[in-house]
Amino acid sequence: MTSVGTTGSRQLLRAEGLSKRFGGVQALSDVSFAMHRGQIVGLIGPNGSGKSTCVNLLSGNLPVSAGEVWLDDELLTGEPIDAAVVKGLARTFQSTQIFAEHTALENVMLGCHTLFKQGPEKSVLRTASAKRENLELVTHAERSLALVGLAPRRDQIASTLSAAEQRLLMIAVALATKPKVILLDEPAAGMVASERRALAGIIRALPSHGVSVLVIEHHMGLIMEVCDRIVVLNFGQKIAEGTPAEIRNNQAVIDAYLGHRDHA
Amino acid sequence: MWTRFAIVAVIAAAIVFPLFVTVNYFIHLAILAMIFMIVAQGANVIQGYTGYVSIAQGAFMGIGAYASALLSMRAGFPVWLSMLAAPIFTAVAAAIAGYPALRIKGHYFAIMTLAMNMVVFTVLVNWVSLTQGEPGLPSIPSPEAINLGFTEIAFEKRRAYYYLALAALVLVMWIVAAVVRSRVGRVLLAIRQNEPFAEAAGIACWKYKLFAFIFSASLAGFGGAIYAHYMGFINPTPFSADASLNAILAVILGGSGTLTGPLVGGALTVILPEALRVAEIYRLIAYGLLLILVVIFLPRGLVPAVVDGVRSISRRRKTP
Ligand SMILES: Nc1ncnc2c1ncn2[C@@H]1O[C@H](COP(=O)(O)OP(=O)(O)OP(=O)(O)O)[C@@H](O)[C@H]1O
Numbered sequence: 035m036t037s038v039g040t041t042g043s044r045q046l047l048r049a050e051g052l053s054k055r056f057g058g059v060q061a062l063s064d065v066s067f068a069m070h071r072g073q074i075v076g077l078i079g080p081n082g083s084g085k086s087t088c089v090n091l092l093s094g095n096l097p098v099s100a101g102e103v104w105l106d107d108e109l110l111t112g113e114p115i116d117a118a119v120v121k122g123l124a125r126t127f128q129s130t131q132i133f134a135e136h137t138a139l140e141n142v143m144l145g146c147h148t149l150f151k152q153g154p155e156k157s158v159l160r161t162a163s164a165k166r167e168n169l170e171l172v173t174h175a176e177r178s179l180a181l182v183g184l185a186p187r188r189d190q191i192a193s194t195l196s197a198a199e200q201r202l203l204m205i206a207v208a209l210a211t212k213p214k215v216i217l218l219d220e221p222a223a224g225m226v227a228s229e230r231r232a233l234a235g236i237i238r239a240l241p242s243h244g245v246s247v248l249v250i251e252h253h254m255g256l257i258m259e260v261c262d263r264i265v266v267l268n269f270g271q272k273i274a275e276g277t278p279a280e281i282r283n284n285q286a287v288i289d290a291y292l293g294h295r296d297h298a
Numbered sequence: 299m300w301t302r303f304a305i306v307a308v309i310a311a312a313i314v315f316p317l318f319v320t321v322n323y324f325i326h327l328a329i330l331a332m333i334f335m336i337v338a339q340g341a342n343v344i345q346g347y348t349g350y351v352s353i354a355q356g357a358f359m360g361i362g363a364y365a366s367a368l369l370s371m372r373a374g375f376p377v378w379l380s381m382l383a384a385p386i387f388t389a390v391a392a393a394i395a396g397y398p399a400l401r402i403k404g405h406y407f408a409i410m411t412l413a414m415n416m417v418v419f420t421v422l423v424n425w426v427s428l429t430q431g432e433p434g435l436p437s438i439p440s441p442e443a444i445n446l447g448f449t450e451i452a453f454e455k456r457r458a459y460y461y462l463a464l465a466a467l468v469l470v471m472w473i474v475a476a477v478v479r480s481r482v483g484r485v486l487l488a489i490r491q492n493e494p495f496a497e498a499a500g501i502a503c504w505k506y507k508l509f510a511f512i513f514s515a516s517l518a519g520f521g522g523a524i525y526a527h528y529m530g531f532i533n534p535t536p537f538s539a540d541a542s543l544n545a546i547l548a549v550i551l552g553g554s555g556t557l558t559g560p561l562v563g564g565a566l567t568v569i570l571p572e573a574l575r576v577a578e579i580y581r582l583i584a585y586g587l588l589l590i591l592v593v594i595f596l597p598r599g600l601v602p603a604v605v606d607g608v609r610s611i612s613r614r615r616k617t618p
């Protein structure tokens with residue numbers, strides 16, 4: 035069930051009773067789940083079932099209406115997004131987000147922002163220590179690019195990359211923050227089958243680099259292939275949780291998807 | 299290599315300029331232009347690099363001008379010290395005003411800064427015991443003469459003040475260049491391009507926005523101080539929201555987010571209205587028309603347009 039993990043079954047990320055209300059819409063109600071170090075967990079559900087809302091609550095992009103988020107026994111709820119990143123939680127977005135005018139490497143260097151130990155003023159004054167640290171982090175950024183297969187695109191302006199490459203770049207920026215866990219909101223959106231297969235390989239390799247994964251996806255093939263566990267949402271509620279095999283045969287899940295004509 | 303050569307050439311040209319220009323009025327315009335370039339470069343930091351339009355540069359210029367004038371006249375500071383204290387004073391004012399304003403995202407920021415400008419203007423007009431209100435502050439001293447042994451530089455002289463303004467501008471350009479080319483500059487550009495993604499990358503954007511705002515304001519304050527001790531007289535009029543809009547215009551005209559754009563734009567916004575005086579009553583109409591044409595045909599500003607033009611010509615030459 036669990037794949038590669040350093041400390042076995044210790045809980046890494048825990049959502050407790052997460053709820054979110056937008057005016058009259060209860061987008062998420064009382065959702066709890068936990069993921070362990072080294073796991074790849076899938077978060078699935080029909081359109082509008084609250085998956086992105088769940089990620090936004092976990093990352094701190096949206097304030098919770100109720101509930102708590104714990105990362106490695108630290109409470110994240112109420113912290114700004116950048117604080118969650120420092121504590122080891124990174125995320126990507128359902129719609130492609132990049133720094134369009136920067137090169138791929140410069141994009142990823144911005145993901146290294148929290149890793150700089152030398153103050154920003156040293157960078158302005160161009161001290162030797164700041165230059166040295168910058169070089170070290172360029173190496174780290176290049177590794178992040180290589181993890182998603184974008185090493186050959188290092189110096190290309192981000193807006194000139196293909197749509198699929200831009201989505202991979204967004205993942206590389208998140209990986210550059212050295213996260214313990216990364217939340218991927220529909221990483222395969224807009225990708226063709228071959229690109230999706232490459233993405234599956236990239237995701238499956240992440241735990242071996244010390245990064246656990248929570249992935250939202252509509253493509254059941256990809257989810258079933260990469261995930262250790264799957265959490266299923268419907269109308270903002272958790273309706274099932276289990277291994278891919280258990281989820282495939284779960285009657286509530288089948289009903290939810292048939293009800294939406296949205297199955298894979 | 300080429301840029302370094304161009305920088306040296308431009309500075310050299312600026313140094314010899316007063317030797318060839320006999321009309322005092324042109325020197326006067328050049329000084330005002332350089333002061334306004336400093337203010338516009340400040341606007342560029344927050345507007346061009348960070349992507350947040352501030353409509354308060356005029357107010358900060360005024361705060362710097364009054365701070366420096368009053369420090370030297372009432373508190374007995376040497377003028378040189380007042381001129382250096384002015385940007386610090388302005389920075390403190392910007393920090394207090396900017397902290398709440400920058401917690402807000404997007405367009406409300408522009409409106410908040412416009413309100414700030416109006417408040418500062420009203421204070422300058424109405425706090426008569428300090429600012430002497432609408433009639434203004436007369437007899438603001440020039441910087442103390444510098445004795446070089448064999449000769450003395452007196453800054454009441456227009457030519458001497460020209461070099462003071464030039465030195466200030468070069469200093470400002472050097473500092474701004476160092477900031478925008480550093481890691482800080484990359485973060486500012488990232489905020490302009492995609493603030494939510496910058497936050498997701500772990501950047502505490504509000505700190506950098508606050509820095510950009512304070513930095514831009516302190517440059518305006520510095521420009522204001524140089525203005526006050528040059529004119530020898532200030533009243534609130536040149537520090538209204540009009541001045542802020544001119545600074546925004548200078549950035550757009552010259553090319554926002556480029557180091558040289560505000561130089562070109564700042565010079566144009568000072569010199570164009572003067573040059574168009576020949577057209578008398580049609581002056582403002584002609585000025586407005588010119589601006590509209592630039593914005594329509596060169597939306598990124600003059601400097602990027604010229605750079606692109608030169609590049610495409612040299613490329614055409616290379617490939618016959
Ligand atoms: N900012 C918002 N304001 C109001 N309602 C929202 C907001 N964000 C989401 N919702 C609503 O909350 C519900 C859940 O949306 P969410 O985006 O989380 O679903 P999702 O599972 O990610 O769907 P999809 O598969 O289409 O991405 C939807 O009904 C949606 O309309």
Ligand SMILES: [Mg+2]
Pocket residue numbers: 085086087128
């Ligand atoms: Mg979604």
